[in-house]
Amino acid sequence: MKRYMIFAFLLLYCYLSAQTGSFEERKKGVHSGNQIRTTFFNYGLIGRISTAEDFGGEWPINSGHEYIGDVSVLVGAEIPITIRVIDTIIGTDTLYCDSTAIIHSVEVSDGPRGNNEYSPDGTTFWGWEPIGGYANPDTDLIAVSHIRESWPPYWPDRMNEIDDPGWSGAWNGYFGKNQMNADQESYFVMDDDSDEEFLFYPDSTDLTRRGLGLRVGVRGFQWSHPLAQDCIFWHYDITNLGTSTLNKVVFGMIVGTITG
Numbered sequence: 001m002k003r004y005m006i007f008a009f010l011l012l013y014c015y016l017s018a019q020t021g022s023f024e025e026r027k028k029g030v031h032s033g034n035q036i037r038t039t040f041f042n043y044g045l046i047g048r049i050s051t052a053e054d055f056g057g058e059w060p061i062n063s064g065h066e067y068i069g070d071v072s073v074l075v076g077a078e079i080p081i082t083i084r085v086i087d088t089i090i091g092t093d094t095l096y097c098d099s100t101a102i103i104h105s106v107e108v109s110d111g112p113r114g115n116n117e118y119s120p121d122g123t124t125f126w127g128w129e130p131i132g133g134y135a136n137p138d139t140d141l142i143a144v145s146h147i148r149e150s151w152p153p154y155w156p157d158r159m160n161e162i163d164d165p166g167w168s169g170a171w172n173g174y175f176g177k178n179q180m181n182a183d184q185e186s187y188f189v190m191d192d193d194s195d196e197e198f199l200f201y202p203d204s205t206d207l208t209r210r211g212l213g214l215r216v217g218v219r220g221f222q223w224s225h226p227l228a229q230d231c232i233f234w235h236y237d238i239t240n241l242g243t244s245t246l247n248k249v250v251f252g253m254i255v256g257t258i259t260g
Contacts, residue, residue: 020191021191021193022130022194023125023129023194024132025129025131026130027041027135028142029141033182033222034061034223034232035230036222038055038068041109042130042135043128043130044109044218045070045071046068046072047070047111048066048068049070067257069112070111071253072108072109073128074251074253075212075238075252076104076249077212077247077250078246079103080100080101081100081101081103082099083100083101083199105198105211105212107128108127108254125194126196127192128192128216129193131156131191133152133155134152134155134187134189135152135188136150136153142186143186143187143188144185144186145186151169151171154168157172172187173185174219174221182222182223185219185221185222186219187218189215190216191214191215191241192210193210194210195210196211202240202241202244204242204243212246213244214239214240214241215241216239219235221234
C-alpha cells in the first residue's frame with residue numbers, strides 16, 4: 001500500500017513540476033503587516049490597477065497617501081535566434097538562408113508598463129504569468145501566512161518532502177515548515193512560458209517551453225517591529241529551467257511613482 005502511495009506522489013510531483021504559467025491563475029493580495037499597505041499580483045506586479053479597490057504603496061497605513069503607481073519585475077537576457085534572410089536573387093527567384101541574430105529579450109509583468117507586450121491578436125501576454133497550485137483555487141487570494149483559507153490543499157514544490165509530502169495544512173515558509181518569522185509573508189510562483197514573441201526555444205528537451213525558460217518564486221515579507229515597520233521586503237528566486245545558457249542576464253524593477 002505504501003509503495004502505491006509513494007508512486008502516486010511521484011507522479012503528482014512530476015505533473016506539477018511541468019506546469020507552466022497561465023492567465024487563468026491570476027490572483028491578487030494585499031500586504032498590510034506594518035506601516036505600508038499595498039496591493040500585489042501573482043504575475044509580479046506591485047501597486048494598483050483599480051484606484052477604487054487597490055492600494056499603491058500607501059504609507060503610513062490608513063492615511064490615504066499612496067506613492068506607487070506600479071512596480072514590475074524585469075529579467076532580461078542576451079539570446080541567439082534564427083532568422084531567414086535573402087541570400088541570392090536570380091532572375092525572379094529569391095534564395096534564402098538561415099542566419100543567427102543576437103537579440104535582447106526582456107520579461108516584464110503585465111500592467112501599465114507591459115501593455116505593449118501582448119500578442120498581435122491581443123489574447124496572450126508575453127511575460128510573467130502565475131503557476132497554479134500555490135494558492136487556494138476556491139478564492140481569488142494569493143497565499144499569505146496570516147490568512148489560512150488562502151493556502152492551497154498542498155504545496156507543489158514540497159511534494160518531495162519524505163516525512164510530509166506537500167506540507168498539507170502547513171505554511172510553506174521561507175524559514176521552514178510553518179515558520180512564520182515575519183508578521184506577514186506571501187508566496188507565489190510565476191514563469192515566462194507564455195512569451196512567444198521570438199523564435200527561441202530555451203529547453204531542447206521540451207520544445208513547447210517558450211520565453212527564456214525562467215521560473216520565479218516570489219515572497220513578500222513585512223515585520224511590524226519598529227526597525228522594519230516602514231519597509232516591505234521582496235525576495236525573488238529565479239531559476240533557469242531550460243537547457244540553454246543565458247548570457248548577460250540582468251534583473252531590475254520598473255517603477256512608476258505617484259504622490260498623494
